[in-house]
Amino acid sequence: MKEVRNPRKPMLVYYIIIIVALLLIDLFAVPYFNGTKLKEVDYSTFMKWTEQKKINRVEVQSNRILFTLKKDAGGSSAATTSDLMGNEKQQVYKTGKMEDQNLTDRLYSSGARFTNDIQENSGITNVIVNLLMFFLPFLIFAWLGRRMSQKMMDRAGGGPGSMMFGMGKSNAKLYVASTEGIHFSDVAGEDEAKENLEEIVEYLHDPQRYAAIGASMPKGVLLVGPPGTGKTMLAKAVAGEANVPFFSISGSEFVEMFVGMGASKVRDLFKQAKEKAPCIVFIDEIDAVGKKRDNQLSTNDEREQTLNQLLTEMDGFENNNGVMILAATNRPESLDPALLRPGRFDRRVPVELPDLKGREEILKVHARKVRMGNDVNFHTIARMAAGASGAELANIVNEAALRAVRNNRRVVSEEDMEESIEVVIAGYQRKNAILSTQEKLVVSYHETGHALVAALQSHSAPVQKITIIPRTSGALGYTMQVEEDQKNLLTKEELLAKIATFTGGRAAEEVEFGSITTGASNDIEQATKLARSMITRFGMTDEFDMVAMETATNQYLGGDTQLTCSAETQKAIDEKVVEIVRQQHELAKKLLTENKRKLDEISQFLYEHETITGDEFMEILNRPSA
Incomplete structure (x- = not known):
């Protein structure tokens, strides 16, 4: 699909109109209207004209003197001007006021008439000029703004009744x-x-x-x-x-x-x-x-x-x-x-998350744009990417292509695809993260504990990969399990096996070192959440039978839950959750204690090689102990 856009017209023409209008006002309107501006003369000229008895009318103000000349005093050509209507108007002069105590007597002796109503320029013309100079620019801008907004509304498909500047128009x-x-x-x-x-x-x-x-x-x-x-x-x-x-x-x-x-x-x-x-x-x-809509009052019901x-x-x-x-x-x-x-x-x-077949088809669609090697098995990749959305699968293919380019290869291999799944799930490898010898050994036993507990139970998914390479997500290692087929329903036994597997890392630390670390924080969270769901949502306990104790909200955005029971019932639920997790924790420790040699053997191999595939793990597990 391509978006249809109408080309925008240049705004230069509007700016040109504004500039020309202002120039015309300044060049023609102001000089034309202001025909009777004050003409300033020096004080000596004023005294000279006073002695020559040319002063007609005079107004003495606090800081200046305004006066006009007599027509018959030889200044008729320079002492008069005309307004817009052709009426003759006297030229008004001004000069600065000096300290002169005899000025009034001399003016009186010269025949000047004292007044206080000398107009600086023509009254009505001055008002018109002021109004035009003040309002004309606003009128021009308002007119241009209206034209511009009308153009925008016409471009958007609106009519004359639409709001200015496209407000209220659809942005589709x-x-x-x-x-x-x-x-x-x-x-x-x-x-x-x-x-x-x-x-x-x-x-x-x-x-x-x-x-x-x-x-x-x-x-x-x-x-x-x-x-x-x-x-x-x-x-x-x-x-x-x-x-x-x-x-x-x-x-x-x-x-x-x-x-x-x-x-x-x-x-x-x-x-x-x-x-x-x-x-x-x-x-x-x-x-x-x-x-x-609800009944809550709001100041804005937009x-x-x-x-x-x-x-x-x-x-x-x-x-x-x-x-x-x-x-x-x-x-x-x-x-x-x-x-x-x-x-x-x-x-x-x-439009739900794709199943196994759907993930395989999605991978093939996105792989059309990428050069894929002959060794890529989309079914295996789809199994490893269980729970991934279409966008995540597209990202997996793209990350694999980027990895192939970084390694100077022209085609994407299955190894690239598998590594890209780990990048999407756990982030990139932290190459600058250095673990001490003791920390690396603890992480090796921790991850081996997860894998070994999973393998020793009949209701667990097979182990696909174990690694102790730190990732940018914060994980110091992880164990990947992949189901053989698509799982839509989980039994109570399978959920209990998952909880036991979650506790396997902490159990391995206790069996080998006799102490515990902070590395099991995410395992504890997952085990507790799953045990609580068995009680409150799945009805998998005898105490509460098939009674729902919580409701799920935001099904597609994390699935938040909210308890819908009394405080006493919540206390009983908490006690039952602790009991379930403790039982599976004890089971995990028992399995690892009984298979201590295999725990040591696999942990040492993982410590040396940092990564074990599922096949290598099963080969060591099934190998007769020395």
């Missing part, structure tokens, strides 16, 4: 199909979601086929799922397959500081969509504007007004207008029920 980006556009073939691992959306594409291609039988397509489709699963890509793929205009906007762009602006943007968006029909409108992160306008516009669609609404969110539980009812968003399409 318009895309049209292109040869480089996204299609369904570029989206893998979400077959069910694609099937739902392919029906929409068929409707946009041939709406009469559905109208003939009386069927109407959903007015809105809501894509829900965790981040990175490809919701936005699926929406663009629909537009690419349907070959229709595609409007894209984020929910947060509707929310404005001023009340009413968001609702105006909603109206403008749907107006543009109806003009471009058939088309697709995609609203990403719709929960930013579509949250549930979000609620925007939601109300969105509800009105969606409900007002006709069946054959050709506008399809797609929206995406990570928080469907936070959306207003009125937004989710039939007639607005009729269909909800889950």
Whole structure:
């Protein structure tokens, strides 16, 4: 898809108009209006004209003297001027005031008339000039601002009634199909979601086929799922397959500081969509504007007004207008029920994390753009990347390509892919991190303890790799386990085996060194969380049977939980969690004590080589002890 943009017109013409207008005012208007400016003379000239009895009218002020000359005193040509109406006006002179005690007597003797109403220049003309000089620049800027805002509104598709500078106009980006556009073939691992959306594409291609039988397509489709699963890509793929205009906007762009602006943007968006029909409108992160309404008082109800306008516009669609609404969110539980009812968003399409087959297909799609070696087994890589989203899988392929370039190779090998998985999961290797001999030995026993406890239990996943190379995530080492097949359900025995494996690192430290370190902090957190879930959510204890003790919120954003029981019950839950973790911890210590020789042998091998593959680990474990 490519975005359609209208070219912006240069602003130079507006600046030229402003400059020319100001120059014209300065060069022509001011000299033309100000025809009776004061003419300054020195005090000696004033005294000379006084002695010659040329002074007509005189006004003595605190710091200056204003006067006019007699017409019959030989100064008729220089002593008069004309205003705009052609009326003759006397020239007014001014001079500085000196300390002269006899000045009044001399002026009186010369026949001058004393007054206090000498006008510096023509009254009405001076007022007009002042008004023009003060208001004319503002009038020019206001006129140009209006023209500029009108141009912006016309460019945005608005009318004369739109607000200045595009306020209240939709910021939706318009895309049209292109040869480089996204299609369904570029989206893998979400077959069910694609099937739902392919029906929409068929409707946009041939709406009469559905109208003939009386069927109407959903007015809105809501894509829900965790981040990175490809919701936005699926929406663009629909537009690419349907070959229709595609409007894209984020929910947060509707929310404005001023009340009413968001609702105006909603109206403008749907107006543009109806003009471009058939088309697709995609609203990403719709929960930013579509949250549930409550009874809490608020000083700014802009979000609620925007939601109300969105509800009105969606409900007002006709069946054959050709506008399809797609929206995406990570928080469907936070959306207003009125937004989710039939007639607005009729269909909800889950876009979940891909399964084993889906991960393999996604890796193959992203591998099309990368030179892959013949030794790459996408099935193995997909198994190792359990729980990864589509975006993370794309990042894994890219990291593998970057690693191949760093190693001066022209193709990506399976080793690059495996290392890139570790980079995404645990970060890059910390080459400058140096562990002391004792710390390195402790980490070796810790990680071997995890792997050995997992291997000695029948309900654990096989060990794929053990390493004690520090990573940028803060881990000093880790043990990777990979399931043979896709797991959708976990039994109680499997969960207990996981908890025992989590405690295996601390148990190995106790068995070998008789002391413990801080290296088990993440293991403790994971074991406690899993044990609590067994009690409060999965009903895997006899004490509480099948009673839910907590509820999960934000299913796709971390799955936060909240206890829904009394304080006494919470205390009993805590006691049961401690009991479960303690039992599995004791089991781990027992298994490691019984297999102390294997623990020592594998730990020493790991200490020397820093990394052990799953095959090497099993070979040492199954080797007869000396």
